[in-house]
Amino acid sequence: MEAIENKVAEPANEETVLVEAARSGDIGAFESLVRRYDRNVFRIAQHITQNREDAEDVVQDAFLKAYQNLGQFQGQSKFYTWLVRIAVNEALMRLRRRRPERTVSIDEDIKTEEDSMPREIADWSPNPEQMYTQAELKDILGKTIQGLPPSFRTVFVLRDVEGLSTEETASALELSVPAVKSRLLRARLQLRERLNKYFKRRDGDTRP
Amino acid sequence: MKCSDFLKELTDYLDDAMDSRTKAELEEHLQWCHNCYVVCNTTKSTIEIYRDSKLYELPDELRTRIHSAIVANCRSHKSNPQTASSTKQPSPEETPQEKPAK
Numbered sequence: 001m002e003a004i005e006n007k008v009a010e011p012a013n014e015e016t017v018l019v020e021a022a023r024s025g026d027i028g029a030f031e032s033l034v035r036r037y038d039r040n041v042f043r044i045a046q047h048i049t050q051n052r053e054d055a056e057d058v059v060q061d062a063f064l065k066a067y068q069n070l071g072q073f074q075g076q077s078k079f080y081t082w083l084v085r086i087a088v089n090e091a092l093m094r095l096r097r098r099r100p101e102r103t104v105s106i107d108e109d110i111k112t113e114e115d116s117m118p119r120e121i122a123d124w125s126p127n128p129e130q131m132y133t134q135a136e137l138k139d140i141l142g143k144t145i146q147g148l149p150p151s152f153r154t155v156f157v158l159r160d161v162e163g164l165s166t167e168e169t170a171s172a173l174e175l176s177v178p179a180v181k182s183r184l185l186r187a188r189l190q191l192r193e194r195l196n197k198y199f200k201r202r203d204g205d206t207r208p
Numbered sequence: 209m210k211c212s213d214f215l216k217e218l219t220d221y222l223d224d225a226m227d228s229r230t231k232a233e234l235e236e237h238l239q240w241c242h243n244c245y246v247v248c249n250t251t252k253s254t255i256e257i258y259r260d261s262k263l264y265e266l267p268d269e270l271r272t273r274i275h276s277a278i279v280a281n282c283r284s285h286k287s288n289p290q291t292a293s294s295t296k297q298p299s300p301e302e303t304p305q306e307k308p309a310k
Binding site: 025027030035038039042046047056059060063064067068117118123124128129137138142145156160161163166185189192195199 | 212263282
């Protein structure tokens, strides 16, 4: 079986030049960094907050805070990883405001034996995403990931949607590598379990 | 190898982050365990479907509006760093100290 490939490739040198220029006050250079990462930050923010307006605010606030604090960025980590940490904190803060009755933390670790053990073993149809229209599929995927605890969906979106490495995800979330791996496994398995009902092979589906 | 042992290694297997000996053991298990084969395949599909889904794309119109707001805030901050930002000053919790990549 082929491994899942990461799709993020980063021209690091060009970025270092942009970060340096932005740190010196070049807003045009900072705008280039915004253009480079705004879509990623928006996706991350909306996955965590599950709210479009909050995601929009998170993008604005995260980039502004990054600009204000560029002096603290020493270049030891990638700029993107540093930016993601700011964005995740902003997104979690908005989520806490919206759900004051619930504890929302990246440290949240809901550990049970059951959530790692598949309950339904059903093979899926070939090309399951083609069973639905684009709009239906987005609705299914959105509802499904919304059901995960925030700490699980945050790890999943950074690692599997945005393509950060396990180490980068751990650095961005200030978690240990084993904690990232543990949450990622449970997030993946829980999503798989929840998607079963939409994608499992149906009677009469004779394709291999 | 038991199925529970296979599941513990599933994430590293899908990410191809393991030594060749462990990988060979897992693949040997997959040869005869249909349940683990199905779980492995459908978990891989789950990741790929989310990755390719274009869920939560940033529309161009919204993107333009956000850019304008960010640039305006940055200019404002540059001209008057003490008071000009549209948002509050960050607390330590909100602006994490940089850590080197591992």
